[in-house]
Amino acid sequence: MKAVVTVLSEQVKFFYLLRRLSWYEIKSKNKMTYLGIGWELINPGIQIAIYWFIFGYGIRRGEGIDGDPFFQWMLSGIIVWFFFNPSIIESSKSIYQRVKMLSKMNFPMSLIPNIVIFSKFYAHIGLLVLVIIILNVSGYPVSIYYLQLPLFIFATYLFIFALSLITSTLNTFIRDLQMLLQAVLRMLLYMTPILWATFSLPEWIQRMMKINPLYYLVEGYRASLLGKEWYFITNPGYSLYFWGITLFLLLVGASLHIKFRKRFIDFI
Amino acid sequence: METSISVRDVTKKHKLYSSTSQKLKDIFLRKDYGEDFYALKGVSFEARQGEVVGFVGINGAGKSTLANIIAGILPETTGEVDVKGEVSLISISSGLKGNLTGRENIELKCLMLGFSKREIEELEPQILDFAELDKFIDQPVKSYSSGMKSRLGFAIAVTIDPDIIIVDEALSVGDKAFAEKAFQKMMDFKQSGKTIIFVSHSIKQMKKFADKVLWLEFGKVKAFGPTKEILPNYEDFIKTYKAMTKAEKENYRREGQSQCH
Numbered sequence: 001m002k003a004v005v006t007v008l009s010e011q012v013k014f015f016y017l018l019r020r021l022s023w024y025e026i027k028s029k030n031k032m033t034y035l036g037i038g039w040e041l042i043n044p045g046i047q048i049a050i051y052w053f054i055f056g057y058g059i060r061r062g063e064g065i066d067g068d069p070f071f072q073w074m075l076s077g078i079i080v081w082f083f084f085n086p087s088i089i090e091s092s093k094s095i096y097q098r099v100k101m102l103s104k105m106n107f108p109m110s111l112i113p114n115i116v117i118f119s120k121f122y123a124h125i126g127l128l129v130l131v132i133i134i135l136n137v138s139g140y141p142v143s144i145y146y147l148q149l150p151l152f153i154f155a156t157y158l159f160i161f162a163l164s165l166i167t168s169t170l171n172t173f174i175r176d177l178q179m180l181l182q183a184v185l186r187m188l189l190y191m192t193p194i195l196w197a198t199f200s201l202p203e204w205i206q207r208m209m210k211i212n213p214l215y216y217l218v219e220g221y222r223a224s225l226l227g228k229e230w231y232f233i234t235n236p237g238y239s240l241y242f243w244g245i246t247l248f249l250l251l252v253g254a255s256l257h258i259k260f261r262k263r264f265i266d267f268i
Numbered sequence: 269m270e271t272s273i274s275v276r277d278v279t280k281k282h283k284l285y286s287s288t289s290q291k292l293k294d295i296f297l298r299k300d301y302g303e304d305f306y307a308l309k310g311v312s313f314e315a316r317q318g319e320v321v322g323f324v325g326i327n328g329a330g331k332s333t334l335a336n337i338i339a340g341i342l343p344e345t346t347g348e349v350d351v352k353g354e355v356s357l358i359s360i361s362s363g364l365k366g367n368l369t370g371r372e373n374i375e376l377k378c379l380m381l382g383f384s385k386r387e388i389e390e391l392e393p394q395i396l397d398f399a400e401l402d403k404f405i406d407q408p409v410k411s412y413s414s415g416m417k418s419r420l421g422f423a424i425a426v427t428i429d430p431d432i433i434i435v436d437e438a439l440s441v442g443d444k445a446f447a448e449k450a451f452q453k454m455m456d457f458k459q460s461g462k463t464i465i466f467v468s469h470s471i472k473q474m475k476k477f478a479d480k481v482l483w484l485e486f487g488k489v490k491a492f493g494p495t496k497e498i499l500p501n502y503e504d505f506i507k508t509y510k511a512m513t514k515a516e517k518e519n520y521r522r523e524g525q526s527q528c529h
Contacts, residue, residue, distance in 0.1 A: 020379050024365075024372065031367045031408070101363045102341075102380060173295055262343055266282075267295075 003254035007165065010108040018111055022118035029119075040123035041130065044082045048075065055195045065197045068226060072140055076225040077194045077218040079131050083124040084160060084214060085185055091116040091164035092181055096172045099264045109261045110254075113164040121157065128153075135225055143227030151232065152220040159213060159246045165253025169260055173267045192218050216242040270352070272432060272463040273315040273338060278347030280308040280333050280487075307333045309487045311347075315480070318461045320454075322468065322478030322495070324502050326509065328521075329484040331467050332359075335434050338465065353431025356381075358422055366410035370401055370420055373409055377424050391427055398453075399423035400446075419446055426453050433457060434465040451477070471503055486524040 011018065030036040056062065056070035065073045091113040098112055136142060171177050189195070192214045198206050209215060216238055223231035232239045260267075283302040285291040294301040308330045315321045323331040336342040337349060339357040364373045374395050378388045396405060399420045404412065412420070425433065433454070454464055454477070466478055474481065474495065481498040483491040491498050512520065 016385065017379055020375070024368065024376055027372070028365055028368050101365075107380060107382075173291065265342060 001251070003258040004250055006258060007110040007254040010110050011114060014108050014111055017108075018114060018118055021111070021115045022122075025115055025119035026122060037123075041126055044078075044127060047082075048078060051078070051195055059196075066199070069138075072135060072138060072226065073197075073222070074195060075131055075134065076222040077192075079124070079127055079225075080156060080214070080218050080221050081189060081192070081194050082127060083120060083156060084217075085189070087117045087120040087160050088164060088167065088185065089182065090120070091160070092167035092171050092178060094164075095168040095264060096175075096268060099172070099268055109264065110165070110257055113168045114161060117157070117160055117164060124153075131225065140226055145224050145227045145230065148220070148230060148232060149224040152217060152224060155220070155242065155246070156217050158250070159217065159242075162246055162250035162253050165257045166249065169253070169256045172260070172264050188212065188214060191215075194218055210238065210241075213242050213245050270317050271314050271350075272317045272319075272352045273313075273321075273465070274348075274350040275314070275334075275338065276312050276348045276350075278308055278311045278334075278337060278344045278349060279306060280330070280337065280342065281306055281345040306487050308337070308344075311484070311487070311489055313482050313489065313492050315463050315465070317463055318458055319480060320458055320464045320466055320478045322466045322474045322481045323484060324468075324471075324474060324481055324499075325484035325490075326506075328486075330487040331484055332436055333487075334484065335436050335465060335467050338432075339434050351432060354428075355432045355434065356425045356428060356430035357434045357436065358425040359436040364409045364417060364421065367408050369408055370399070370405040370412070371396075373420065374424060378428065381428060383428070395420075395423045395427045398427060415443060415446070422450055426450075426457070430462070432463045432465070434467070436467045437469070471499065471506070474499060486521075 026037060026040075030039060033039060035042065051074060052071055056074065060070055062070070064070060094112045094116045095109070099109075102109075132142070167177065167181060191209060191212055193209075198209055201209075216235075219235075220231045223229050282305045283291070283294060284305050285294070285302040290301045293299070311330070311334060313321070323334065325331050333342065335357065337344050338351060339355050340351070341357065363377070365376065368376065371392075374392055375388055378391060383391065399405070399422075401412075401416060401420060404416060409417065409420070435454070458464060466474070468474060478495045478499075480493060481491075481495050481502065482489060483498055483502055491501065509517070509520070
């Protein structure tokens with residue numbers, strides 16, 4: 001518990017540092033391209049077009065899901081994926097890639113994975129605004145259910161941060177984990193209702209799939225953006241499960257991080 | 269004069285693993301796995317304010333390890349390190365990001381060192397002035413020559429006004445004019461009571477600059493004292509060491525290492 005407090009208070013105390021360093025993270029990544037930061041939106045755009053073509057047009061023949069057109073249904077969920085996937089992949093590598101660059105041992109090390117996540121957060125907000133505009137002009141106006149969106153954004157952020165504390169720590173001494181992680185993530189895209197709906201499956205399989213916390217987040221975003229329901233209220237048990245898992249991951253991640261952070265540089 | 273650096277009985281242990289599974293076991297299990305290697309073994313010395321202490325020794329003696337421990341980059345395994353004030357380490361590989369410009373690197377580096385926005389705004393022009401990079405300052409660092417990089421690194425390190433400066437081989441690159449300027453700057457620091465640690469292979473630079481010399485060999489202190497007393501001995505040693513054949517050198521190293529364990 002103490003580790004969680006230490007880690008979280010570092011994020012608050014060094015927020016300016018976090019903001020500047022994540023800005024440099026974006027800058028140094030997009031420096032050599034002409035379109036620069038634009039790629040943070042163009043890339044997902046291309047992927048969305050392909051997924052829509054294959055899953056919406058090719059497989060579903062333009063048929064909707066539960067009364068919603070496939071395109072809008074996919075868009076409202078896939079946005080979580082475009083935040084989650086690159087954040088986890090990059091933040092997991094963050095510590096072993098950067099520990100040598102830190103010129104001080106007393107640098108608040110728990111900031112490192114978060115610098116990467118925060119840099120992806122800019123793109124997430126940009127993409128979110130774009131998706132909201134598209135939804136608004138295509139028959140899904142802003143509704144009262146948008147009010148729960150900040151909650152799901154916060155939940156997604158915290159979940160990613162908790163997970164990245166674990167993966168970035170373990171990655172410093174077991175590089176294989178990065179390979180495993182990438183394989184798991186590739187699978188996870190299809191284990192989450194992003195590209196296809198799961199309600200045609202037997203009840204027990206659906207239940208199994210809900211073990212994946214990402215399921216909760218995707219459905220939450222969708223309920224907010226498409227104006228469906230107060231997702232966290234209509235699914236109280238699932239909400240409890242999600243927050244339980246996230247806090248548990250945060251507890252494990254923070255203790256692992258604090259336990260090993262003094263020795264990170266020795267493992268490299 | 270007050271003591272500014274005090275190193276007492278410091279050891280640095282590295283683990284040598286014969287396999288990756290050994291490394292894993294060592295991290296997660298209580299029992300010790302892997303072979304111990306001591307980069308430093310029982311090193312003690314003190315430096316006072318305004319003193320320049322030179323670290324000498326052959327490759328692998330532990331000079332850079334000790335410098336990094338004093339700078340707070342590496343943790344020591346056992347022993348105590350007391351450092352009064354801010355330490356700034358200048359090394360050739362000063363951790364500049366190649367695809368960012370010099371100006372961006374200045375802010376990044378200062379942020380990493382814990383400076384606030386306002387402090388950085390104040391420091392930046394001074395750093396620019398000292399580094400003399402002119403229009404290259406807005407070019408990516410990867411287009412810099414090694415001399416330019418070390419100038420930028422040096423300029424950042426001295427402008428942040430540390431109490432202790434560690435120069436790790438950083439003055440061996442760059443042209444004479446800048447080396448002269450850097451020396452002048454370090455002399456100023458010395459005058460104002462700052463402590464300087466100076467790691468170099470150049471005996472000439474040592475003679476000119478260091479008050480005291482710490483001679484390391486195989487992770488142990490071989491001699492520590494005023495430059496005049498220690499440096500001639502070291503010079504003699506280097507001459508004989510250089511004259512040794514490859515096999516003799518190998519032998520010398522092996523004997524030295526085994527004495528340490």
